[in-house]
Amino acid sequence: MNLNAAPKWRITSEQGKRNYENACHTYPAQAIVDLKALRDNMAHMIDMVGGPHSGTAVMGVVKADAYGHGLVPTALAALAGGATWLGTAQSHEALVLRRAGIGSDRAHILTWLYNGEQVPADRLITNDIDISVGSLEGIDEIAAAARSVGKPARVHVKVDTGFGRNGFTPQIFDQALEKLEKYTAEGSIQVIGQWSHLAVADAPDNPDFVEATEMQIRTFNEFTARMEKAGVPPQIRHLANTAATFDRPDIHFELTRPGIGLYGYEPDPAMGEPSDWGITPAMTLQAQLGTVKDLEAGHGISYGRTYITEEDTSTAIMPLGYADGIHRSASGFNTAGARHQIHMGGPVRIMTSNGPRLVRVSGRVCMDQCILDLRGKASDLGVSEGDTVVLFGPGRGEAFAEPTADDWARAADTISYEIFTCLRNRIPRLYLNSDILPESDRAMLDPTTLL
Ligand SMILES: *Cc1c(COP(=O)(O)O)cnc(C)c1O
Numbered sequence: 306m307n308l309n310a311a312p313k314w315r316i317t318s319e320q321g322k323r324n325y326e327n328a329c330h331t332y333p334a335q336a337i338v339d340l341k342a343l344r345d346n347m348a349h350m351i352d353m354v355g356g357p358h359s360g361t362a363v364m365g366v367v368k369a370d371a372y373g374h375g376l377v378p379t380a381l382a383a384l385a386g387g388a389t390w391l392g393t394a395q396s397h398e399a400l401v402l403r404r405a406g407i408g409s410d411r412a413h414i415l416t417w418l419y420n421g422e423q424v425p426a427d428r429l430i431t432n433d434i435d436i437s438v439g440s441l442e443g444i445d446e447i448a449a450a451a452r453s454v455g456k457p458a459r460v461h462v463k464v465d466t467g468f469g470r471n472g473f474t475p476q477i478f479d480q481a482l483e484k485l486e487k488y489t490a491e492g493s494i495q496v497i498g499q500w501s502h503l504a505v506a507d508a509p510d511n512p513d514f515v516e517a518t519e520m521q522i523r524t525f526n527e528f529t530a531r532m533e534k535a536g537v538p539p540q541i542r543h544l545a546n547t548a549a550t551f552d553r554p555d556i557h558f559e560l561t562r563p564g565i566g567l568y569g570y571e572p573d574p575a576m577g578e579p580s581d582w583g584i585t586p587a588m589t590l591q592a593q594l595g596t597v598k599d600l601e602a603g604h605g606i607s608y609g610r611t612y613i614t615e616e617d618t619s620t621a622i623m624p625l626g627y628a629d630g631i632h633r634s635a636s637g638f639n640t641a642g643a644r645h646q647i648h649m650g651g652p653v654r655i656m657t658s659n660g661p662r663l664v665r666v667s668g669r670v671c672m673d674q675c676i677l678d679l680r681g682k683a684s685d686l687g688v689s690e691g692d693t694v695v696l697f698g699p700g701r702g703e704a705f706a707e708p709t710a711d712d713w714a715r716a717a718d719t720i721s722y723e724i725f726t727c728l729r730n731r732i733p734r735l736y737l738n739s740d741i742l743p744e745s746d747r748a749m750l751d752p753t754t755l756l
Pocket of ligand 1: 366368394502547548562565572
């Protein structure tokens with residue numbers, strides 16, 4: 306390893322240094338998550354809604370293992386930033402948060418994805434987890450569970466205002482209201498919230514989409530009126546995701562539900578860069594190079610010969626592949642054929658003796674690895690086996706040539722959300738700046754993951 310490729314991490318504790326070395330020995334790639342960035346992103350979004358006393362609370366959406374960042378560490382960082390709510394789609398993850406030690410005195414937790422047949426409603430209710438209801442079967446099941454455990458269920462009524470996913474449609478809502486009235490009267494449920502999800506809030510520059518959002522808001526308000534009339538008014542309403550938390554203060558209501566903003570990304574690059582919104586990407590994905598070797602011009606690279614070296618060059622193995630969650634659609638093709646066209650592969654920052662340089666995945670992404678054409682001789686560049694390269698990180702400007710998850714999303718024709726959530730857990734997650742957490746929270750985390 307040459308000096309320029311030395312990891313930039315400043316790890317102060319001896320334990321942290323050992324953890325870093327162990328992780329590098331265990332696996333040739335690491336996802337490093339900055340807890341301070343997560344905390345600050347949450348604190349910044351709380352400022353955006355007017356501060357902790359504005360009447361609008363902020364939920365840290367930590368579904369899907371906190372978008373791949375790690376459920377419990379992320380949840381604790383969000384709480385350190387002032388979040389008073391956490392949200393997960395799968396009810397299992399809501400239970401994991403409570404089991405980890407995040408009590409109802411610290412955060413409300415809302416969960417929203419289950420079927421009315423198999424929902425572990427009794428455990429959700431006894432663990433003080435708020436439950437979304439969006440189907441008639443769901444209401445019955447939740448109410449029955451509440452009766453059996455002898456404690457009312459806290460429910461949030463999900464309404465479909467145009468997203469076409471979960472929630473009651475206006476047509477069926479009278480039947481839902483009837484059940485809500487009945488179960489409220491008998492004390493088995495408590496209507497806490499009314500909520501819905503926006504389809505196109507991340508495209509403020511598209512008039513059709515803005516109109517679609519307006520329509521969703523009108524429909525949302527009509528649902529509220531119907532709940533009030535039926536005598537089951539919501540105590541809180543929530544509709545805003547990250548996009549609307551950023552740019553629709555008129556619909557913050559009593560709670561907003563940002564997910565991607567917590568992780569430091571805007572929902573869509575059309576909305577600008579993270580720094581435009583005052584947030585910082587929290588995750589860096591790095592890897593240590595395998596074989597570095599010289600190849601002559603005209604040499605095929607990887608399956609399908611979709612990439613042919615254009616000059617005498619060197620290549621390096623990057624030991625992450627589609628089994629790690631690196632999208633095969635981020636393969637790089639410099640030839641066109643019957644089944645492929647020229648396509649820029651995913652970007653990777655390498656360090657050379659002349660400073661940082663961007664190279665790209667060359668040829669098809671394989672199961673455990675991909676190949677980087679260094680476009681130059683490794684010996685001239687000062688690149689060698691074992692060097693640490695960065696797939697994406699906070700993106701510290703041109704000079705650092707550091708790609709972001711948005712760059713990977715572009716290369717893979719997807720969104721940053723999928724870039725993170727696809728990363729398999731065989732890639733060690735390591736946490737920077739855990740000293741932003743109270744000692745008792747740090748104690749909830751796996752000590753071998755802290756830097
Ligand atoms: C994922 C999700 C969010 C967060 O969306 P972002 O675009 O990441 O802010 C909010 N609400 C619901 C219902 C979700 O499923």
